[in-house]
Amino acid sequence: MLAVLWWLAFTVVCIWGQSLLPGVDFFAPGMAVSLRWQKPGATLILTLIWVAIQEGAGGLAFGYAILWYAILFALLTVGRWLLDPGSLQFQALLGVALGVAHLLLLYLMAVLEMRAFPLWRVLGECLLQALLYPVLWYFADSMFPDRLKRVHEESA
Numbered sequence: 270m271l272a273v274l275w276w277l278a279f280t281v282v283c284i285w286g287q288s289l290l291p292g293v294d295f296f297a298p299g300m301a302v303s304l305r306w307q308k309p310g311a312t313l314i315l316t317l318i319w320v321a322i323q324e325g326a327g328g329l330a331f332g333y334a335i336l337w338y339a340i341l342f343a344l345l346t347v348g349r350w351l352l353d354p355g356s357l358q359f360q361a362l363l364g365v366a367l368g369v370a371h372l373l374l375l376y377l378m379a380v381l382e383m384r385a386f387p388l389w390r391v392l393g394e395c396l397l398q399a400l401l402y403p404v405l406w407y408f409a410d411s412m413f414p415d416r417l418k419r420v421h422e423e424s425a
Contacts, residue, residue, distance in 0.1 A: 272417050276315060292394030297341055297367060298406035304345055305354050306418050333378050340370045360403040368399030
């Protein structure tokens with residue numbers, strides 16, 4: 270029950286954060302925290318909820334959020350083999366990669382939808398994503414309840 274309440278509060282805070290800073294994904298650090306401390310099934314359920322929120326609230330055609338979280342999952346999975354997933358350096362590198370992914374995905378969606386591509390606004394969003402991701406991850410990881418971490422460590 271504690272996990273459900275924590276993730277519900279996290280989701281509400283992320284929705285609020287994204288309304289303040291559109292173009293920055295506040296849910297992405299949650300996926301990193303969930304993959305580190307929760308069972309894979311919990312991460313899958315959380316990701317499906319967040320994809321539904323992103324796709325429903327976004328102004329782009331269907332598919333951006335699915336591609337975004339697939340890229341994030343791939344980066345987290347490959348990165349865990351090479352670096353410590355609990356290090357701030359890994360999360361900072363991941364933030365930069367997510368900034369570049371945001372640029373590429375928005376460009377792809379703009380081309381597919383034949384929309385204008387506001388380069389400077391998108392570059393600002395990419396910079397914010399790259400800078401805020403490690404900070405948001407740090408706060409999410411440090412605020413994640415220790416009781417839930419121990420449950421995961423015992424079952425691993």
